[in-house]
Amino acid sequence: MASSTEIPSIALAGDISIPQFGLGVFQVAPEETIENVRHAIEAGYRHIDTAEAYGNEAQVGQAVRASGLDRSEFFITTKCWNDDQGYDSATRALKTSLGQLEMEHVDLYLIHWPAPSQDRYVETWRALIEAQQAGLARAIGVSNFQPAHLRRIIDETGVTPAVNQIELHPYLQQAGLRREHADLGIVTQAWSPLAQGLVLDDPAITSIAAEHGKTAAQIVLRWHIELGNVVFPKSVTVERLHENIDVFDFELSADELAQIEAVDRGERTGPDPDEFTRP
Ligand code: NDP
Numbered sequence: 001m002a003s004s005t006e007i008p009s010i011a012l013a014g015d016i017s018i019p020q021f022g023l024g025v026f027q028v029a030p031e032e033t034i035e036n037v038r039h040a041i042e043a044g045y046r047h048i049d050t051a052e053a054y055g056n057e058a059q060v061g062q063a064v065r066a067s068g069l070d071r072s073e074f075f076i077t078t079k080c081w082n083d084d085q086g087y088d089s090a091t092r093a094l095k096t097s098l099g100q101l102e103m104e105h106v107d108l109y110l111i112h113w114p115a116p117s118q119d120r121y122v123e124t125w126r127a128l129i130e131a132q133q134a135g136l137a138r139a140i141g142v143s144n145f146q147p148a149h150l151r152r153i154i155d156e157t158g159v160t161p162a163v164n165q166i167e168l169h170p171y172l173q174q175a176g177l178r179r180e181h182a183d184l185g186i187v188t189q190a191w192s193p194l195a196q197g198l199v200l201d202d203p204a205i206t207s208i209a210a211e212h213g214k215t216a217a218q219i220v221l222r223w224h225i226e227l228g229n230v231v232f233p234k235s236v237t238v239e240r241l242h243e244n245i246d247v248f249d250f251e252l253s254a255d256e257l258a259q260i261e262a263v264d265r266g267e268r269t270g271p272d273p274d275e276f277t278r279p
Contacts (some may be wrong), residue, residue, distance in 0.1 A: 022047025037063030
């Protein structure tokens with residue numbers, strides 16, 4: 001079992017650090033969430049990525065409290081959904097999320113999608129800036145933002161998001177956006193780090209796994225860690241929770257990293273951020 005102290009942290013603006021590895025709870029049913037998060041905490045996870053849209057914030061909060069550990073040991077992220085965008089509604093949405101979580105603050109609050117056709121992400125960003133100043137979110141960031149969306153919020157408010165949470169896995173490596181993040185000082189969070197399982201049969205990845213005596217999932221997660229991405233694979237399977245966090249005792253060689261770089265297909269599993277606006 002990995003202990004949480006083995007998990008590296010990455011510094012965010014404002015003297016906050018984020019554990020580079022955690023648990024995602026998208027598509028975890030509310031009735032499964034308490035047990036899922038409890039098992040994860042027992043396995044050493046301290047960073048949980050949820051969202052208002054996942055419908056399980058309340059259960060995440062309950063599991064954190066039930067652990068008996070101090071709130072300060074956890075890093076909790078939640079997100080503002082598309083139909084809550086706008087200055088007033090985003091301000092209300094964060095308060096609703098905090099009510100669901102039964103927490104006084106989140107560690108990170110994100111705009112879930114830019115939803116550019118609504119054209120409200122700049123005023124939404126202003127609401128997040130004020131929420132951070134009010135202490136309701138220790139850090140603020142965005143998700144699924146393209147370079148033009150990032151530059152616009154930075155130009156119009158002067159505040160750079162701490163993170164951009166984007167779809168990123170071996171079949172969608174996002175080299176251009178990662179370079180943009182590095183230039184702007186934004187930490188990259190990789191959602192669907194395993195491409196929801198699609199990359200786990202890739203021959204390049206399974207052969208590296210065989211070399212190391214590790215699983216394909218562990219190779220992919222280790223690749224993310226070495227790239228500097230923050231990851232939070234989802235699993236409701238207890239053995240996989242343990243397997244996924246057990247990636248801090250080996251390294252990939254430059255040649256292995258190059259082999260994984262070569263499997264990129266520029267292939268999304270999720271929606272196109274320039275188009276997606278589902279309310
Ligand atoms: P992941 O890439 O984490 O894959 C999850 C799937 O892989 C599940 O079916 C899980 O199965 C399976 N799996 C997990 N571990 C293993 C393993 N070791 N071996 C084999 N299969 C495994 O996909 P997600 O889409 O869930 O992404 C992770 C998180 O990213 C989300 O939970 C959410 O927090 C975030 N996210 C954010 C988005 C955004 O727009 N900001 C969009 C999508 C995700 P099982 O559970 O049955 O074990």
